Amino acid sequence: MTSTAQAVAAVPKKKESFGHYFLKHWQLYIVFLLPALLLTLIFKYIPMGGILIAFQDFNPIKGIVGSNWVGWKNFTRFLTSPDFMTYLANTLKLSVYGLLWGFPVPIILALLLNRMHNKRLKSGVQMILYMPNFVSVIVLCGMVRILLSVTGPVNLALHTSINFMTMPEAFRTIYIASGIWQGAGWASIMYTASLSNASQELREAAVIDGANIWQQMKVVDWPAIKDMVVIQFILQAGNIMSIGFEKAYALQTDLNLPSSEIIATYVYKKGLLDGDYSFSTAVGLFNTVINVILLIAVNKIVAKMNEGKGI
Secondary structure (H helix, E strand, C coil): CHHHHHHHHHCCCCCCCHHHHHHHCHHHHHHHHHHHHHHHHHHHHHHHHHHHHHHEECCCCCHHHHCEECCCHHHHHHHCCCCHHHHHHHHHHHHHHHHHHHCHHHHHHHHHHHCCCCHHHHHHHHHHHHHHHHCCHHHHHHHHHHHCCCCCHHHHHHCCCCCHHHCHHHHHHHHHHHHHHHHHHHHHHHHHHHHCCCCHHHHHHHHHCCCCHHHHHHHHHHHHHHHHHHHHHHHHHHCCCCCCHHHHHHCCCCCCHHHHCCHHHHHHHHHHHCCCHHHHHHHHHHHHHHHHHHHHHHHHHHHHHCCCCCC
16 A cells, blocks of 8 residues: 555656636636726726717717717818828827937947946936826926926027917927926936846957947847837837827917827817817827738838837
C-alpha cells in the first residue's frame, strides 16, 4: 500500500485548464466582475441606443419609441450645409497641426530627461513639466486670455496693444501651443518608462566605441521606445476628429469664429442651446464614424510600414 501510494503521488498532476477552473469557481468571478460589468453595461452600452434619435425627428415628450423616423435626413442636412466644409476643415486643421507639432515634443522631452544623471535635478524638472497637466482646462483658458489680453504680459513685453483672442489667424497657434504646454510633460511619462528598459550594456558598448549622443539615442534609446511611439501615433492619428469641446469653446470669441468653430462646438450649440437633438446626434455620430475609419486605416498603414506591427 505504501509503495502504491508513493507511485501515485509521484505521477505529475495534469494542469487544470482555465475553462475548467472558471466553471469550478464561477461564483468567485461573478462576485468580483459583476459590479464592473454592470457599470460598463449601464453607462457605456445602454446609452449607445441613443444614437437612434439621429435617424428620427426626436420629440422629448414622445421619446425614442414615439418619435417619427426620418432616415438619413439629418445627415443629409449636415453634409449639404454651406458651413459643413468650414467646420470640417477647422477640425482637421486643429487636429493635424496639433499632431504634427505636439506629437514629437513628449518624445524629445523623454530623451532629454533620460540624459540627465543628477536624480535630484531630474525629479525637479519632471515635477515642473508634469504640473500643467493638473491645471483645469477652463483655468488654462482663463490664463491664456489674461496673458494675451490687450493689457496682458505678452503685449506689455512686446510694447503692443493687440487683442490676440479676436484674431482668427492666431487661434490655431494659441490652441496648439497651450495644448503642448499642458500635456507634453505628462505624455512623456510613457516614453520615460520605456527608456528605463534600454540596455545599459549596449549603451556602455556604444560609449566605448566612441558613439556621440545622437548615435547613442539612435542605437540604444530609439529601439526601446519605438513600439510605444507607434502605438501612440496610431491612437492619436485615429482620434484626429476628436478635439476636446471644452477648450475650443472656452477660447472662442465672436470674432475668431471663422477658425474656432469646429464640429464639437457646433454639436454643443445645436444640441443643448438650440435643442435640435436629432441633428446634433447625427453630426456627433458622423464624427465618431470618421474617427473609427481613420483609426483602422492608420493602423493598417503603420503596420505595413513597421514590419506588420500595429495595435
